[in-house]
Amino acid sequence: MTGRLYVVGTGPGNPDQMTPEAARAVADSAEFFGYFPYIDRLSLRPDQKKVASDNREELDRAQAALKRAAEGVNVCVVSGGDPGVFAMAAAVCEAIDAGPAEWRGIDLVVVPGVTAMLAVAARIGAPLGHDFCAISLSDNLKPWAVIEKRLRLVAEAGLVMAFYNPISKARPWQLGKAFEILREVLPAHTPVVFGRAAGRPDERMLVMPLGEADAERADMATCVIIGSPQTRVIAREGRQDLVYTPRFLQAEAT
Amino acid sequence: MTGRLYVVGTGPGNPDQMTPEAARAVADSAEFFGYFPYIDRLSLRPDQKKVASDNREELDRAQAALKRAAEGVNVCVVSGGDPGVFAMAAAVCEAIDAGPAEWRGIDLVVVPGVTAMLAVAARIGAPLGHDFCAISLSDNLKPWAVIEKRLRLVAEAGLVMAFYNPISKARPWQLGKAFEILREVLPAHTPVVFGRAAGRPDERMLVMPLGEADAERADMATCVIIGSPQTRVIAREGRQDLVYTPRFLQAEAT
Numbered sequence: 001m002t003g004r005l006y007v008v009g010t011g012p013g014n015p016d017q018m019t020p021e022a023a024r025a026v027a028d029s030a031e032f033f034g035y036f037p038y039i040d041r042l043s044l045r046p047d048q049k050k051v052a053s054d055n056r057e058e059l060d061r062a063q064a065a066l067k068r069a070a071e072g073v074n075v076c077v078v079s080g081g082d083p084g085v086f087a088m089a090a091a092v093c094e095a096i097d098a099g100p101a102e103w104r105g106i107d108l109v110v111v112p113g114v115t116a117m118l119a120v121a122a123r124i125g126a127p128l129g130h131d132f133c134a135i136s137l138s139d140n141l142k143p144w145a146v147i148e149k150r151l152r153l154v155a156e157a158g159l160v161m162a163f164y165n166p167i168s169k170a171r172p173w174q175l176g177k178a179f180e181i182l183r184e185v186l187p188a189h190t191p192v193v194f195g196r197a198a199g200r201p202d203e204r205m206l207v208m209p210l211g212e213a214d215a216e217r218a219d220m221a222t223c224v225i226i227g228s229p230q231t232r233v234i235a236r237e238g239r240q241d242l243v244y245t246p247r248f249l250q251a252e253a254t
Numbered sequence: 255m256t257g258r259l260y261v262v263g264t265g266p267g268n269p270d271q272m273t274p275e276a277a278r279a280v281a282d283s284a285e286f287f288g289y290f291p292y293i294d295r296l297s298l299r300p301d302q303k304k305v306a307s308d309n310r311e312e313l314d315r316a317q318a319a320l321k322r323a324a325e326g327v328n329v330c331v332v333s334g335g336d337p338g339v340f341a342m343a344a345a346v347c348e349a350i351d352a353g354p355a356e357w358r359g360i361d362l363v364v365v366p367g368v369t370a371m372l373a374v375a376a377r378i379g380a381p382l383g384h385d386f387c388a389i390s391l392s393d394n395l396k397p398w399a400v401i402e403k404r405l406r407l408v409a410e411a412g413l414v415m416a417f418y419n420p421i422s423k424a425r426p427w428q429l430g431k432a433f434e435i436l437r438e439v440l441p442a443h444t445p446v447v448f449g450r451a452a453g454r455p456d457e458r459m460l461v462m463p464l465g466e467a468d469a470e471r472a473d474m475a476t477c478v479i480i481g482s483p484q485t486r487v488i489a490r491e492g493r494q495d496l497v498y499t500p501r502f503l504q505a506e507a508t
Contacts (some may be wrong), residue, residue: 005495011273014275015274016273016274016275016278017273017274017275017339017366018273018274019265019270019271019272019273019368020269020270020272020274020502021268021270021271021453024270030330038365041376056257058501080297082368082372082381083375083380084372084375084376084381084382085372085382085383086383086384086501087383089375089376089379089380089383089498090380090383090384090498090499090500090501091501092380093379093380093383093486093488093496093498094498094500096488096496096499097433097488097496097498102304104488104489104490104491104493105490105491105492105493108379108496109378110375110377110379110380111376112271112368112372112373112375112376113368113372114273114336114366114367114368115372116341118336118338118366118367119366119490121338121343121364121366122336122337122343122364122365122366123364125343125347125362125364126338126343126344126346126347126364127338127340128339128388129338129339129340129343129344129347129391130340130344130390130395130396131388131389131404132388133387133388133408133413134382134385134386134387135383135385135388135413136384136385141384141501141502142384142503143503146412146503149411150385150411150412150413152415153407153408153411154387154407154411156407157403157404157406157407157408158400158404159387159389159408160394169383177462181392199275232347232351234347234350234351234358236358236359237358237359237432238359239299239358239359242347242350242362244343244344244347244348244351245344246344246348247312247340247344247345247348248395248396249396249397249400252401
């Protein structure tokens with residue numbers, strides 16, 4: 001009898017944004033696999049064991065969790081946000097796909113969560129109110145040429161874009177380059193949202209036009225949202241400006 | 255002193271997938287504006303008033319809610335899923351943008367939720383594990399020519415696609431036409447997920463190759479996910495097949 005393997009999303013980091021379903025999965029698990037900062041968001045019982053690891057060892061972590069589940073232990077693989085968006089659910093599936101047949105018999109339960117772009121969008125208005133895409137700017141995951149091609153095509157398609165993994169010490173230039181590419185395709189007034197740590201005490205929301213967008217305003221905890229040509233900004237006295245994309249697109253806008 | 259206007263997402267419909275933050279917003283509200291089925295998901299107190307309305311009157315509903323908030327009432331505009339994804343948050347912003355100046359002074363709080371594509375993805379594995387987009391197939395919202403252009407461009411970009419509003423009595427042919435268009439660009443084996451009522455008692459998950467994808471399998475409660483050329487299916491004996499998109503994209507795949 002194998003154990004159950006939960007893959008849980010904690011949400012953006014505010015405990016109020018983690019679902020009861022995720023809390024129940026945590027309560028039902030004996031061992032926790034994940035990146036320290038995500039596991040540390042959970043208040044575990046003394047009998048629950050943390051098996052933390054570096055954030056870059058996702059496949060190893062997935063395999064370790066599957067091995068324990070195959071041994072009959074209920075395990076929980078922890079992601080921030082939603083585990084299915086640039087996170088652990090895909091790593092666990094990759095491990096099952098390449099792993100021993102018995103791993104396919106493990107009771108896998110992926111528990112969805114509020115992913116960063118939804119939390120950022122909520123804090124700033126409704127920038128994702130019409131068609132949009134989520135793109136990782138990490139060229140550890142794919143060649144930069146693919147990212148550049150995708151940026152040009154989705155900009156031409158008129159989709160709002162949410163950038164995950166926009167910048168890091170190891171990837172300092174990619175976001176600035178993405179802004180350069182998009183300035184060739186999109187109007188300079190296109191709103192850009194820098195949404196940092198949405199819903200957390202250290203939250204910081206910043207809106208600037210694409211023409212002035214500065215990659216230095218982003219860090220690893222930032223989700224960057226690029227509007228479409230239809231995206232609008234509503235100025236509010238004494239309050240954060242609202243950014244939204246209308247639900248309707250008129251023919252002349254095509 | 256104006257009231258507060260919450261725009262809340264109930265999640266996919268399973269109460270366990272609604273966040274504590276959303277529950278708190280509901281508890282703090284006196285009047286509720288939304289489509290019956292969404293409001294009926296909430297267990298309201300006798301002193302809380304439902305102002306239900308038809309699902310096609312989103313702007314009227316947003317204006318009615320803003321008017322009450324301006325009068326000092328705490329109101330809650332209710333969406334299924336996440337209110338920022340093809341839902342009420344954009345309608346409320348549109349109403350504020352076009353409305354009286356005092357509406358900009360209303361304390362607007364958008365509460366994010368688990369949107370349908372994340373709930374469906376979690377139930378089937380990790381189809382959204384790499385770059386993806388969300389597109390509404392409703393040509394009430396934009397001309398069909400725009401939808402067709404977007405489908406071709408995002409398919410060329412290699413993004414996984416989640417279709418919202420795939421089909422309805424009033425829009426019977428759009429999903430079938432979308433499949434036809436995508437068959438011209440994507441391999442016939444590309445996995446297509448029909449995710450109906452994810453997380454609810456009447457949930458139904460179905461996976462078929464794009465070459466055989468049949469629009470009749472979808473209804474208004476279905477979110478359709480189209481894989482990318484990298485998306486894989488893992489067969490599992492006695493269990494639902496898993497569908498996932500690997501985190502890494504090799505150069506030769508470009």
